[in-house]
Amino acid sequence: MINRVLMNSNIDYQFLGKILEKILPGISIADGNGIFVYLSESCMRMFSIDADEFLGKRADNPDICDYFKPCVTQMVYESGRKIVTTQQTKSGETILVTGVPVFNDNHELEMILVNSTWEIGTHDELKEKYNTLRKENAQLEIQLTKLIQKNQQDSNIVSKSQLIQDCIRIISIFSSRNLPVFICGERGSGKKYLIRNVYGKNKPLFEYNCTLMAESIMEEEFFGDNGFFASDNLSTVIFENVEGLPLLLQQKLLTFIKNDKKAIILTSKYSLDELLNQGKITSDFYNYFRSYQIKIPPIRERRQDLSLFLTFYLKHFNNLYDRNISLSPRAFEALLNYHWPGNINEIKSTIERLVLTAEHERVDAYQLPKEFSNRSYAFFTSENSLRDMMDLYEGHIIRNAFEKFGTTVAVSKYLKISQTSASRKRQKYIDACNEH
Structure with missing residues (x-):
């Protein structure tokens, strides 16, 4: 039949x-x-x-x-x-x-x-027009790709997260006016990375770790007659781990900043509130810098940037070591689901090791180190249905889309689905998760 x-x-x-x-x-x-x-x-x-x-x-x-x-x-x-x-x-x-x-x-x-x-x-005429439009569309896609790549190279910043774009905008404003800035965030979250890309374009940078010298040496190094602050050539100073700066030198630093127009950048893994509660800074120091504080969120809170860094370092180390390693969707998802306590530094070292040691060009989830593969491998080798596994991938796509575009209208247009479908998927993969 x-x-x-x-x-x-x-x-x-x-x-x-x-x-x-x-x-x-x-x-x-x-x-x-x-x-x-x-x-x-x-x-x-x-x-x-x-x-x-x-x-x-x-x-x-x-x-x-x-x-x-x-x-x-x-x-x-x-x-x-x-x-x-x-x-x-x-x-x-x-x-x-x-x-x-x-x-x-x-x-x-x-x-x-x-x-x-x-x-x-x-229908010859319609077919010819169709083929012409298809060729023109392909050419426009190539031009658009080149433009995007050029803009990324010019900015030299691997980030699409709105959180980081806002940080860059504020840091750039402070930089253009030689105002001080206090940048806090977990180790490896990208504090120095942003500083170098904003300040380092037009100004020489001097980086100083406050935890590595005794107070007497530190005072002479910076506030002595021949110290760094006496130099006319020094443009920008970065004080890393400012929690190690003695309280007396904090007062001298405040006095210098108020009377001089040189750019001063302070960084710490702690916020000003945390440092004040720990007794690591004075109240004067806190009150002055809280207007200039910028918090860099960890990479686990910037999933869109996490995806970019994974791709960026995979390409970088493939070129560096002349390899052609790629990640399966399951391996990539496992890396996205990892909490990355070491942030960008951990991403870099992990991908470098992966590129160097991979036995096959295609790396799957079960071939990742145990801390990355446990959850993903257990999920994909258990009795989960195809629908459950497809939901995992769909959830990742939906969360990234809403992080990037925000509204159901924009997401539906980007994913080429109805607005009703976008709303249902947001409720399933985002709203429902936030309720737990």
């Missing part, structure tokens, strides 16, 4: 399909779950397929995607709207395809109707 049909609810898909085929060629029908329930004879001839291979399968099945490129049924299922596009058959023909969602009285997806109307190759 050529036209086989699966019945769902009270809908006779075969009867409906035969009626539609009298009006439109190339009919296929999927139910509200995106499962194929009817294929017309003309559709099977057009795509050289057999009903037995398709009926009962979801539109996102890999076998289905090999025949329909792209799969319009799946596009309609995900977006909830009408889709009109072109589709490539296995014989190389280009078909114009229209997919339409059908909703019931409760606004629930009841079925998806798709019809394939004609082969574009029989």
Whole structure:
């Protein structure tokens, strides 16, 4: 039997399909779950397929995607709207395809109707215009990629997080006016990285670690007649680990800052409130610098930047050591789910070791060190269903999209899904998680 049909609810898909085929060629029908329930004879001839291979399968099945490129049924299922596009058959023909969602009285997806109307190759002018537009689009994509790469090279800052962009903006303002700045954040979170990229572009930098010298030597080094602050050439001084600066020298430093226009940068892994509570700074020091305090969030709170740094260092060390190591999606997800207590420094050393020691060019989750692979490997080798594993990937995509774009309108446009779908996915992967 050529036209086989699966019945769902009270809908006779075969009867409906035969009626539609009298009006439109190339009919296929999927139910509200995106499962194929009817294929017309003309559709099977057009795509050289057999009903037995398709009926009962979801539109996102890999076998289905090999025949329909792209799969319009799946596009309609995900977006909830009408889709009109072109589709490539296995014989190389280009078909114009229209997919339409059908909703019931409760606004629930009841079925998806798709019809394939004609082969574009029989209409020379339309085919030529289509090919021209496709070439122009490809050229624009190349130009856009080059522009993005150039901007990233010019800024030399590996970050897309709005949190870091805000920090850079404020640091740049302070720098342009030679104002002091107090930057706090966990070790390896990128404090010196941002300083060098903002201040180091136009000014020489001197870095000084406050925990490495005795108070008497420190005082002579900076406040003596031949100290650093007496030099006219010194532009910017970075005091690292300012919690190690003695209280007496803090007062001298404050006096100097108020009377001189040289840029002074203080860094610490502790905030000013923490340092004051620990008795590491004076109240005068706290009151002066709290207006100039900038907090750098750890990399685990900047998932978008975490993804960028992983990719950046993988490419960097592949080039440095002449290797071609790549990460499987599961390995990349395992690294994203790690809490990275050492922040950027730990990312750098981890990726360097991985590139140097990997036995195969493709690294999977189970091949990562134990601290990274335990959760991911246990998840993917346990009795979890395919849907559970797909939810893990989808959740990562949705969280990144909302971190980058913020609203359901922008996310739906970026992911090419309906706003309703974006709202549901935010509730599932973000709101629900925040409630626990």
